[in-house]
Amino acid sequence: MRTSQMLEHLMEALRCLPGVGPKSAQRMAFHLLQRDRQGGLRLADALSQAMTEIGHCQTCRTFTEEDVCHICKNPKRQENGQLCVVESPADIAAVEATGQFSGRYFVLMGHLSPLDGIGPADIGLDLLDFRLQQGGITEVILATNPTVEGEATAHYIADLCQVHHVSASRIAHGVPVGGELELVDGTTLSHSLMGRQRLS
Amino acid sequence: MRTSQMLEHLMEALRCLPGVGPKSAQRMAFHLLQRDRQGGLRLADALSQAMTEIGHCQTCRTFTEEDVCHICKNPKRQENGQLCVVESPADIAAVEATGQFSGRYFVLMGHLSPLDGIGPADIGLDLLDFRLQQGGITEVILATNPTVEGEATAHYIADLCQVHHVSASRIAHGVPVGGELELVDGTTLSHSLMGRQRLS
Ligand SMILES: [Zn+2]
Ligand SMILES: [Zn+2]
Numbered sequence: 001m002r003t004s005q006m007l008e009h010l011m012e013a014l015r016c017l018p019g020v021g022p023k024s025a026q027r028m029a030f031h032l033l034q035r036d037r038q039g040g041l042r043l044a045d046a047l048s049q050a051m052t053e054i055g056h057c058q059t060c061r062t063f064t065e066e067d068v069c070h071i072c073k074n075p076k077r078q079e080n081g082q083l084c085v086v087e088s089p090a091d092i093a094a095v096e097a098t099g100q101f102s103g104r105y106f107v108l109m110g111h112l113s114p115l116d117g118i119g120p121a122d123i124g125l126d127l128l129d130f131r132l133q134q135g136g137i138t139e140v141i142l143a144t145n146p147t148v149e150g151e152a153t154a155h156y157i158a159d160l161c162q163v164h165h166v167s168a169s170r171i172a173h174g175v176p177v178g179g180e181l182e183l184v185d186g187t188t189l190s191h192s193l194m195g196r197q198r199l200s
Numbered sequence: 201m202r203t204s205q206m207l208e209h210l211m212e213a214l215r216c217l218p219g220v221g222p223k224s225a226q227r228m229a230f231h232l233l234q235r236d237r238q239g240g241l242r243l244a245d246a247l248s249q250a251m252t253e254i255g256h257c258q259t260c261r262t263f264t265e266e267d268v269c270h271i272c273k274n275p276k277r278q279e280n281g282q283l284c285v286v287e288s289p290a291d292i293a294a295v296e297a298t299g300q301f302s303g304r305y306f307v308l309m310g311h312l313s314p315l316d317g318i319g320p321a322d323i324g325l326d327l328l329d330f331r332l333q334q335g336g337i338t339e340v341i342l343a344t345n346p347t348v349e350g351e352a353t354a355h356y357i358a359d360l361c362q363v364h365h366v367s368a369s370r371i372a373h374g375v376p377v378g379g380e381l382e383l384v385d386g387t388t389l390s391h392s393l394m395g396r397q398r399l400s
Contacts, residue, residue: 003257003260003262003263003264003269003270003271003289003292004254004262004263004264004265004266004269004270005265006246006249006250006253006254006265007250007254007263007264007289009246009249009250010246010247010249010250012246013239013242013243013245013246013247014243014246016232016236016239016240016242016243017217017228017231017232017243018227018228018231019224019227024219026290026293027218027219027290028217028218029250030263030288030289030290031217031218032216032217032247032250032251033250033251033254033263033289034288034309036216037251039213039216040216040247040248040250040251041247041248041251041252042213042216043213043214043216043217043244043247044243044244044245044247044248044251045213045244045248046206046209046210046212046213046214047210047213047232047240047241047243047244047247048240048241048244048245049206049209049210050206050207050209050210050229050232050233050240051232051233051237051240051241051244052241053206054204054206054207054233057203060203062203062204063203063204063207063230063233064203064204064207065204065205065206065207066204069203069204070203070204071203088230088234089203089207089230090226090227090230092203093226109234
């Protein structure tokens, strides 16, 4: 028997967070109530604002509350003509942290997965096709995850690049096969950017 | 360089949760944005409601949004005259889960800690004194944590019970010394309730 319905409700709601089970939810709820109500209120505001106002960049599809994200808006990021294609917005943060890349990004928000019904249009390849057609992109760096689906997606996009006569390369050394780009350390990721190999 | 200020802000706000570092905060934020915006909004509501409306029970000091909590309101929980004293609301959940206790609770919301300036009034012992004086309590079960502070607090309360001629007992077997009550499994806690020893 619990002493508060509202507390029950909070513990249940906390379980929408990945990796949070009943025990951690209870610990989190009690911690906030006992020691950090201001932090809890700030989190409530940040959550409702982010969930309602964050959409996708019209140019690169990453998360942003503006029409076009800070990176796409920055003219300096357009100079070298490089476009790095990643699976998720978290991968942008990982590549940025290497300090090795000064071009732009394109975020697939997933990867091709025919068995799950996820085709080219679902990962924004119509928009990518349009961007390649517009010109200004000299090299596409394929930084999808080194998984079966990530590789298949990279090859599909390499073919698209060939149609538009744009060079495509795949990040290489160091990224462990079967792993996730987001979890790789900065040095490994720097190496894989420098050791990229041309695909088309 | 990040692509969204609002996302930055959300990741920072998530770190008020215990055990959440920069990496998990990022994973949580992306998970909610990508897969569970409804869950994120429900969490925002549950948080702001809980942080503003949950207070303390006037009788037992546990968390509740009402004046008196469900347990204190229940006349059946008063019949056997037992009062179980615990350090935190989470401990109520742990004791309730054993199914071995049908009395009422008193929550200290901490323990005596003279070095940190936490004295009897800070853990509600004036209210406990008042309740013992009112009568109706035949036995106080001291279920504070088996730590130095928890033991000292239990002995202090046992002395208070003696003044009011109320029997005091301490939960016993099984609770590992130096551990936290909240983390003990149900069977161990059942044993320690049954094996309690009279202190005064
Ligand atoms: Zn963008
Ligand atoms: Zn109560």
